[in-house]
Amino acid sequence: MTAPEPHRPDAAPHEYAAWRRRTLAAALAAFAVAFVVHGTMAEVRIEFGAEPPSPWLVLGLVAVAVGALAPGLAGGSLALAALVSWRRLRRSCRLARGAWVVWVLGPLPVLLVPVSTVFNLDPADALRTSTHQVRYLLLVTAPAFFALLPGALKAALVLLRFLPESRAPGLITLLAAPACVAAYLIPMGVLAQVAFHTELYAGLLLLSCSPVVPLLAVPWLLRRNTPEQAARLVRAIGLGQTALSVTGAVVLARWVGEHPVLREWVGHASPAWVLGVAAKALASKWLTTVVVTDALVAVLHREREAARSLAGTVAGETLARRLDALGEALRPAPAGPPAT
Numbered sequence: 001m002t003a004p005e006p007h008r009p010d011a012a013p014h015e016y017a018a019w020r021r022r023t024l025a026a027a028l029a030a031f032a033v034a035f036v037v038h039g040t041m042a043e044v045r046i047e048f049g050a051e052p053p054s055p056w057l058v059l060g061l062v063a064v065a066v067g068a069l070a071p072g073l074a075g076g077s078l079a080l081a082a083l084v085s086w087r088r089l090r091r092s093c094r095l096a097r098g099a100w101v102v103w104v105l106g107p108l109p110v111l112l113v114p115v116s117t118v119f120n121l122d123p124a125d126a127l128r129t130s131t132h133q134v135r136y137l138l139l140v141t142a143p144a145f146f147a148l149l150p151g152a153l154k155a156a157l158v159l160l161r162f163l164p165e166s167r168a169p170g171l172i173t174l175l176a177a178p179a180c181v182a183a184y185l186i187p188m189g190v191l192a193q194v195a196f197h198t199e200l201y202a203g204l205l206l207l208s209c210s211p212v213v214p215l216l217a218v219p220w221l222l223r224r225n226t227p228e229q230a231a232r233l234v235r236a237i238g239l240g241q242t243a244l245s246v247t248g249a250v251v252l253a254r255w256v257g258e259h260p261v262l263r264e265w266v267g268h269a270s271p272a273w274v275l276g277v278a279a280k281a282l283a284s285k286w287l288t289t290v291v292v293t294d295a296l297v298a299v300l301h302r303e304r305e306a307a308r309s310l311a312g313t314v315a316g317e318t319l320a321r322r323l324d325a326l327g328e329a330l331r332p333a334p335a336g337p338p339a340t
Helices: 009-038 055-084 089-105 123-146 148-162 168-194 198-208 212-216 227-257 260-268 271-310 314-330
Strands: none
Touching: 009 055, 009 089, 009 148, 009 271, 055 089, 089 271, 123 148, 148 168, 148 212, 148 227, 148 271, 168 198, 168 212, 168 271, 198 227, 212 227, 271 314
């Protein structure tokens, strides 16, 4: 991704739109692979027997089928429309946001319904149906929600490329990185108490520490950077995160290789299934990054407009005094003279 020219602020919208086009195209490609490999992740099996089903039962089955198929298809269609409209940023942003909402939140009404109980399924079909519903939650909905914090971190780095003079990327990183680390470490705490293995723990810990890299770079992110400095900083952060991730993956692979049961399970895993899972995770991450970046840019712009509208007004002066008072109260006390 190339940063906009430093002396041509008017080039920023075009460069930003080009970045969105590439990222949306990658998300759509990953979504297409996942949809072709996995298809819909929801399934309901029911036998009517000799008696014809009631209209309400048929209506319920239709609703379940629509809830299983429509979100993925509608989300993909909206994402495609956002990609086609990439030059019209306002329209493309709305479509991308709609794609994320439909794809992630669309299945929730059906997933929250106890299908097995409502349709009185027999135990075998109930187990099979529930398994498919839970699989959708784990492979589609959960990764999309889990990608929000990493998406915010990625969005901060994207903002740094387009707004290198702004302190906003550093402030966003300062807020999102600790939350991201905490979210990663909670499962680590459960693992440490339930099934501790040194190499497994070390590998997952290395993967979980990836957000620490941008957190350590916050002092540089808070500076007024030039486009060249911002590009170098983003590259350094990316290399650090990649090094941690690759090292963690190597440690995990070594741990799996030392356990015959896990090695056999990995050997029997379908490559297509693994490809579908990876594609879903990448599609969620990339689409979330676009949506979060759009939201952050919009928030920064609105704050800028609000500051302009308050300039020279009584409300603006009152707000400034309140912020000064709060800032002074929260600022760490200066170090006193050394005791004699």
